[in-house]
Amino acid sequence: MRRYDTVVRAARAVVDGREQAVDVGVTDGRVVVVEPLGALEADGALVVLADDEVLVPGLVDTHVHVNEPGRTEWEGFASATRAAAAGGVTTIVDMPLNSVPATTTPDALAVKQRAARHQAFVDVGFWGGAVPENLGTGDLAALHEAGVFGFKCFLLDSGVEEFPPLDADRFGAAMHELAGLDALMIVHAESGDLIADLAHGPAYRPFLDSRPSAAEQRAIALVIDTARATGGRAHVVHLSAAEAVPALRAARADGVRVSVETCPHYLALDAAEVPDGGTDHKCCPPIRDAANRDRLWAALAEGVIDCVVTDHSPSTADLKALDTGDFAVAWGGIASLQLGLAVVWTAARERGHTLAEVVDWMATGPADLVGLADRGRIAVGARADLAVLAPDETFVVDPARLHHKNPVTPYAGRTLAGVVRRTYLAGEAVDLDAAPRGRLISRPRSQQ
Structure with missing residues (x-):
């Protein structure tokens, strides 16, 4: 009889793109067998899910601003990874800006890694940054060799002075350099040229009008053209403008290496619902109207x-004005x-989408984006990063009960469906009262 450290018995589990009744055998932190319900004999721990629970793979969130060090009062690795675990997320990839220093050199990456080590309740990887100062210096290649999952750039002002944008020429140069590394x-x-100055005031409509869909369309056209010309890999983050979808669809059909993400707030929120003074809803690009939201879905x-990834971009409450x-x-x-999971699942099921689809969008898809083929799925050989979800249980969002460092959220008071009851990292339940067990991870060696 084969021995397992743990057998997870789930009458409902998302496996191979659909819900199934399975036993999952876990040894040394990995899934070693998936069999029909009741097929495995548990000589170690046996975890039996309740009738109202579904076993899903731990989510992979590739768009998280942790901000530590430098702006740790906005968020930090301890608080961010606690929040991740509580929300069923077992892997995050940290953005290179809003921390100080920005992750634009190998030395800055080492600073970020030292800050994260011993604080992470889930696994943490890192993006590098592409800015004018590190093009052609060897820093991009060195960061790639050090294991970052790719490189983030802005085509307009980032909002923080230590992370300047790339103009069209420098963006082309950066894409050419990264194409030689096959880096993302x-x-x-x-496009900053199409973004208007904004007068002071509490009304949302002027802010929305100041950042029109055309600004995204123009910039995405540049991304597509540059990826086509260089053969490089490009990914558009936080798409909000549905008008850009046809160009992305056509480019992909032509073989251009371009991918795209969107975020929970663009799928769940509606510009018409943003109240005057509702600056907790402010994000860039902005939340658009309901018809645009339908086209994103x-x-x-x-x-x-x-x-679908969160673009978790917190700040202190005073900065939200x-x-x-x-x-x-x-x-x-x-x-x-x-x-993120509850927001997307609540909106998805109202539109007739399945939990398996949400898992594909929020676990498998992001994992595949960054080459983590052993995450974001329940399969033999995959890490036993799992979440136990009660999909029909509802809760009212209370900002004070969130693990985010600052209790600011546009979802305050909303009723959401989907309660994460337990999260498992490498086969062991995450205990937020114990020492953190998350690891720092690098791009898979097969991509180096």
């Missing part, structure tokens, strides 16, 4: 949008790492 470039794609269902509600000065970012 992820792009904040808005259609693109997601079609597969033109590859994945909650006291004045002034959209012109409020920090643009939404913190949702702990809530």
